[in-house]
Amino acid sequence: xxxxxxxxxxxxxxxxxxxxxxxxxxxxxxxxxxxxxxxxxxxxxxxxxxxxxxxxxxxxxxxxxxxxxxxxxxxxxxxxxxxxxxxxxxxxxxxxxxxxxxxxxxxxxxx
Amino acid sequence: xxxxxxxxxxxxxxxxxxxxxxxxxxxxxxxxxxxxxxxxxxxxxxxxxxxxxxxxxxxxxxxxxxxxxxxxxxxxxxxxxxxxxxxxxxxxxxxxxxxxxxxxxxxxxxxxxxxxxx
Numbered sequence: 001x002x003x004x005x006x007x008x009x010x011x012x013x014x015x016x017x018x019x020x021x022x023x024x025x026x027x028x029x030x031x032x033x034x035x036x037x038x039x040x041x042x043x044x045x046x047x048x049x050x051x052x053x054x055x056x057x058x059x060x061x062x063x064x065x066x067x068x069x070x071x072x073x074x075x076x077x078x079x080x081x082x083x084x085x086x087x088x089x090x091x092x093x094x095x096x097x098x099x100x101x102x103x104x105x106x107x108x109x110x111x
Numbered sequence: 112x113x114x115x116x117x118x119x120x121x122x123x124x125x126x127x128x129x130x131x132x133x134x135x136x137x138x139x140x141x142x143x144x145x146x147x148x149x150x151x152x153x154x155x156x157x158x159x160x161x162x163x164x165x166x167x168x169x170x171x172x173x174x175x176x177x178x179x180x181x182x183x184x185x186x187x188x189x190x191x192x193x194x195x196x197x198x199x200x201x202x203x204x205x206x207x208x209x210x211x212x213x214x215x216x217x218x219x220x221x222x223x224x225x226x227x228x229x
Contacts, residue, residue: 003155036215038156045206045222046156051215089156093214097170100146100158100216 004029004090004103011109012080020106022073022090028101030071034093037066037075041086049088050075077108085110113137113218115207120223127197127227133190133207133220140188144168144210147181147192149203150222157203160192161210175201197227 005023012018022029022037029035035053038046048057050066053073063078073092077084090103119131133145147159160181161170169181180193190207204224208216 034214038216045219047219048215048217051211051217057217091156091158091215096213098172099161099170099213102156102158105155 001028001094001098001101004092004101006088006090006103006106008104009107009109011111012077013111014080014082016080017076017078018080018108020075020077020088020090020108022075022092022103024071024073024092024101026071028071028092028094029068029073032093033068035066035068035073036091037064038089038091039084039086040089046089080110082110084108113209115209115218115220117205117207117220117223120205120225122226122228123197124229125198125227128193128195129197129225131192131194131205131207131223131225133192135188135190135209138209138218141185144213145183145190146208146210146216147179147190148206148208148216148219149201149225150206151200151203154203159205161213162190194225197225199227201225202227 037050040046053068054066065076088106114136116134144163162181178196182191204222206222207220209218211217
């Protein structure tokens with residue numbers, strides 16, 4: 001199972017909005033509404049930011065939102081802040097036995 | 112507070128074995144499935160293995176199938192990963208994660224580092 005495709009890097013100025021794409025296939029992203037997004041600061045563990053395409057866990061800022069169209073999921077960060085600078089990974093459910101595939105990861109830089 | 116803490120990482124020679132542990136606290140461990148995920152230096156995340164709450168369902172990524180064994184002790188609120196026939200490419204930070212319905216991982220430990228080198 002190949003990793004989901006994400007842009008290597010995305011940047012934006014404080015206050016702007018950015019969108020990170022996550023492209024899979026009809027066997028993963030396109031088949032299930034089970035896309036999740038994780039934020040990882042350097043040297044830290046990943047943190048769940050979005051689950052089931054567009055749901056935010058308690059405590060996650062509403063500046064983070066998720067969506068999906070066809071085989072591509074997206075994470076949008078609005079009102080970009082310095083603390084949002086981190087790596088972001090998408091993930092999708094694949095099947096009852098393989099379970100998870102992660103994206104290649106995107107480094108977000110706040111200019 | 113919900114918490115996962117991994118331990119057992121270290122330096123091991125190629126072909127060697129290592130057992131990782133993950134201690135859970137702050138939630139009812141017996142009702143949750145769990146996973147192991149790793150991250151090689153400078154690389155992305157890789158899902159390795161899943162175990163259901165009662166250990167009846169166990170799955171592995173192809174990259175570790177036959178070499179790694181996941182297990183759990185609900186009485187001790189602990190998750191384990193027995194790793195054997197280790198290779199240089201198994202060098203990574205290993206995270207244990209709490210699973211939600213097999214659809215996402217909502218709690219992550221801080222990770223433990225495994226280095227496979229002679």
